[in-house]
Amino acid sequence: MDERDVRDLLERLGTPPEDPDFFRSLRERLRERDRTAVRRWRVAAVALAAVAAAAVAAAAVVATARGGGARLDRTLSCSLAGATTPGVGVDVWPQSDFGRGGLRVFIGGHGSLLRLRGSVPGFALDPTRCRAASVDVSTDGAGLDDLHVVGPGVGRVLARCLPSGRVLLRMQVGLDPAGRPDRATVAVAARDGTPLAVLRWQPSLVRAALGRSCPGG
Amino acid sequence: MSVDAAQAAAPESEPAVGEHERFERLVRRHHPRLRRVVAGIVGDRHRVDDVLQEAYLKAYRKLPRSFANEAHEAVWLVRVVHRCALDELRRTKRRREDLGELGHLRAVPDERGVRLDVDAAFARLAVADRSVLLLVDLLGFDYEGAAAVLRVPRGTVASRLNAARRRFRELLEADDGRA
Numbered sequence: 001m002d003e004r005d006v007r008d009l010l011e012r013l014g015t016p017p018e019d020p021d022f023f024r025s026l027r028e029r030l031r032e033r034d035r036t037a038v039r040r041w042r043v044a045a046v047a048l049a050a051v052a053a054a055a056v057a058a059a060a061v062v063a064t065a066r067g068g069g070a071r072l073d074r075t076l077s078c079s080l081a082g083a084t085t086p087g088v089g090v091d092v093w094p095q096s097d098f099g100r101g102g103l104r105v106f107i108g109g110h111g112s113l114l115r116l117r118g119s120v121p122g123f124a125l126d127p128t129r130c131r132a133a134s135v136d137v138s139t140d141g142a143g144l145d146d147l148h149v150v151g152p153g154v155g156r157v158l159a160r161c162l163p164s165g166r167v168l169l170r171m172q173v174g175l176d177p178a179g180r181p182d183r184a185t186v187a188v189a190a191r192d193g194t195p196l197a198v199l200r201w202q203p204s205l206v207r208a209a210l211g212r213s214c215p216g217g
Numbered sequence: 218m219s220v221d222a223a224q225a226a227a228p229e230s231e232p233a234v235g236e237h238e239r240f241e242r243l244v245r246r247h248h249p250r251l252r253r254v255v256a257g258i259v260g261d262r263h264r265v266d267d268v269l270q271e272a273y274l275k276a277y278r279k280l281p282r283s284f285a286n287e288a289h290e291a292v293w294l295v296r297v298v299h300r301c302a303l304d305e306l307r308r309t310k311r312r313r314e315d316l317g318e319l320g321h322l323r324a325v326p327d328e329r330g331v332r333l334d335v336d337a338a339f340a341r342l343a344v345a346d347r348s349v350l351l352l353v354d355l356l357g358f359d360y361e362g363a364a365a366v367l368r369v370p371r372g373t374v375a376s377r378l379n380a381a382r383r384r385f386r387e388l389l390e391a392d393d394g395r396a
Contacts, residue, residue, distance in 0.1 A: 006386070015253050022269075026274075097235065098235070156281075
């Protein structure tokens, strides 16, 4: 009996008849799941909005740009100790049929440090695991030669940086007059300020410059 | 984009318009094959639909916004479903992998003798053997794809596949000998 025979035999494996209501039932369960998720999100959003407002105020960097938009520019030093997944991750995706894209910065097992979506006013910043840093973290991407550009609807960039101990994160967020994020930059650096990655988000375009210790794509 | 990248996608806070439709289209593309995977792993014919629904709900929660290509999509979805089927095995304490539910069919007289022998022999394989046979020989994954689903090195897939084929043949020949 050769390999082809094995394949022929496997084709004969019995499969039970499908419940004719399988997909109707699945659709109902998906709708119920969404209703539950929205309820949870609304509760969480209230809490996150409070944290975000406090963080922006504490940073004292809210500037009124021409056109009424606001801007956050904050540098934090964050511990990576205790993370269930090593390092710090940055996930950036451009607009698609499903929304205006967004950005998330996370430390494994500790939820999102920064989270924004282009279609949702405001952003959520939870700096409780971090402390303010006065180190100047560059956002120009100099020295980072692994470049990624992602256009609308094409994909995303997910980078995971693996410095040891602590990581410096400079996060800049711009809001349009309606309060929705319209641009954001996240620069990741080692504790001594050495640049590791710079990721820029706009709804129409994602650009990322990654160093060797931040594999991604 | 890597498979891991897709899995790490941030969940949407609210369902996007058309997300259900997009997800159902995705699922329907793979559903017949996934039914065979679940049936082959779980063995209990009455649990196949339930396991698949749980797997699809889990997949929906983790649905990436896009996939690099169709192969990537298939690996991602099969991995989720395969993992749920293994969880179901664990939940039901069906740890005697070489005497799965389908194994009981061997004792039941049935005019579909050939199918019964194949089912019975397959059910006597270890779950790791069944997994690799289903992925490579039934679904047609290449070694890299199967390795991504099973989260094992490519070489492990190759060696496990050879061993699984050999054991499957031996079990079928043993059945022939008894017939």
